[in-house]
Amino acid sequence: MSTYRIFNADDAVAYAKTYGHYAHPEQLLQADEIGDGNLNLVFKIRDAQGISRLIVKQALPYVRCVGESWPLTTDRARLEAETLLAHHRHSPEHTVRIIHYDPELAVMVQEDLSDHFIWRNQLVQGIEYPGTGQRLGNYLATVHFYTSDFYLSGREKKAQVQRFSNPEMCQITEDLFFTDPYTYHELNRYDSALAPLVDRLSANAPLRTAVAALKHQFLSHAEALLHGDIHSGSIFVAPNRLKAIDAEFGFFGPAGFDLGTAIGNLLLNHCAAPGLFTPEVAQNQQHARRTDIHELWTHYHTCFNQLVAQHANDPALAVSGYAEQFLQKVWRDSLGYAGTELIRRTIGMAPVADLLSIRDEQQRWAAESQALHLGHSLIVQAADSQHPLHHGCDALFTLLNVLPEYAAVSA
């Protein structure tokens, strides 16, 4: 119906009027571009009172934060819209609603979520939304289960794997998570104070072998339709509410990658807290992050097991005991992927506000060093099939308690 052109504010308003299914389209008057991510244009469509009513999001044909020198497929808008539509079908409570999308214009109209906040921004400010971990665990367990081999027939699953094949976006993850941080890539960015630690990561054979295994799984294990980028910046929160957004990295991959991305970002906030807050507030923040992780995993685990018991369609996979065995693997994978997220967000090209917001240089380095140490420990220990980390959150929290302080880690 259309050929690609980059939208301006007027285009976005016109598009929202036509395709937004809004009760009074004539009241939609202006658009503000608010995109703060790395990849897309995002317009808030406002009415005469200035109230935001709809979101129009368009994929740019290049990486926004780098420029036109890094072209990127606009087909990611189709993949994002279809991933969110699929997730919304299974978990409408926790997935942003896509009202309309056009694959050729690489544009979509989404419900407005102005009464929500980006979770990362709240975490950096120390604002808490109790139960967010629980809601995130239920969201991920639900969308993973209904797109897994427990639920889908082999034929339907293979058709969906094809439909959600996402080579260009996956390659970004493959490079940024598993390759560049360990190979002195030109896009890596970190304080020079961290250089000795970065050198040690590259030189550590057990770490590199464990990262290779995680990358190989990411490349080859099609367990479920992942969100693919479910960090705290892709999650809208409000009291008693959670909505996942920004699914352009959606594809069929290992379930632990989504959990690990989420856990990794909670651990980054944990590492950053002493640099962001007074000691007392920092301690509360860190406790809250542990609670988030504990709720995330226990609710994921319970919800997935319940769905298998009630709705599994594959009689061979539904046998007693197998879902639990699979979930143990998911947890182990989650810890490893969390470790890769900690490392790549600390030294790679996509840093996080949690660390960047620490004004004191020494404190920032301390937090970053801790993130690197924690990432390293998680990756290597999760790869050891006998490690107590596999038995749940407790060993992870013990690990957090014994992380070295900056003076020790930089020695």
Next chain:
Amino acid sequence: MSTYRIFNADDAVAYAKTYGHYAHPEQLLQADEIGDGNLNLVFKIRDAQGISRLIVKQALPYVRCVGESWPLTTDRARLEAETLLAHHRHSPEHTVRIIHYDPELAVMVQEDLSDHFIWRNQLVQGIEYPGTGQRLGNYLATVHFYTSDFYLSGREKKAQVQRFSNPEMCQITEDLFFTDPYTYHELNRYDSALAPLVDRLSANAPLRTAVAALKHQFLSHAEALLHGDIHSGSIFVAPNRLKAIDAEFGFFGPAGFDLGTAIGNLLLNHCAAPGLFTPEVAQNQQHARRTDIHELWTHYHTCFNQLVAQHANDPALAVSGYAEQFLQKVWRDSLGYAGTELIRRTIGMAPVADLLSIRDEQQRWAAESQALHLGHSLIVQAADSQHPLHHGCDALFTLLNVLPEYAAVSA
């Protein structure tokens, strides 16, 4: 260029003349249909001297051994031809050459291999081809490596995974290997003397859980472009030669499935030997099967490691130590899949000549019981990450030595 119709002998000759690239097409005179498999028409195209010069193979739109009541996609001819072409590109020495194929007619012209013999038929007669295990190991390692993430870019791999998506044929494997043998399926066929053992398989929770894990991997782990059905009946042998044929089950799956199918069939012959031969010959046969398995695995292992060292393109996967770790997983998977092959060939709808050729009923039951016990042991023990079976062939051969005799197993 054509619409599907079932070929008769004249059609096959005409087709071979037109598309066979044979130097003297006018000399191609007659066709004999020799298909003994479950799925296809196979014509030998002979010249005036009666010498077979080419093979014309056509996929029927149903399962031949069941009839038109079980329809089956003829797209499998495209998948077979393209799998064999891909394998031939990487391992021309050990893959049958496809001269021409037509996806709409579901027909292909292959090189004639009349100077070779189906390996299973030779094994049942006690005819040995030393070095076959070695050649099979080199074939599988080569075709697996060049279609793995070690060699292909993420983009190219994802494109190939799509191209070789094979849902209908995979579903046959999914059902026959992992579901039907454990669920009293109407197509299961076995001597009633085995019924108590079959009951025990269905009722064994650790076995069912381990089979679930193998099925889940088969459904979701796209490690390499598998042959997909590499039993001893899909392998042509001659002195110092091996050619793989019949790849209509080709798809991207876990590498251990191919190795396990091959090993499982060698173990079926091992179990059958005492019922087929005099004690002395049987002992030699069993020794030869152990040699085959040992050569298959050691040459696979060496060849894959060498290819990674020389030709891996992914820098993250090429790190020292990872290929070895991956190969340990492949070996463990191979033992599990070998176990499923032993069980499904003994009680499922596709029995093997090795067992069926045992004329004495008591001896056949003994062999079948042993195959079920061995399959069960392999599946459960391979699923235990601490089991000595993982360290190579020796523990497998020890297991063969302590398998109970029939009197004991039927008690």
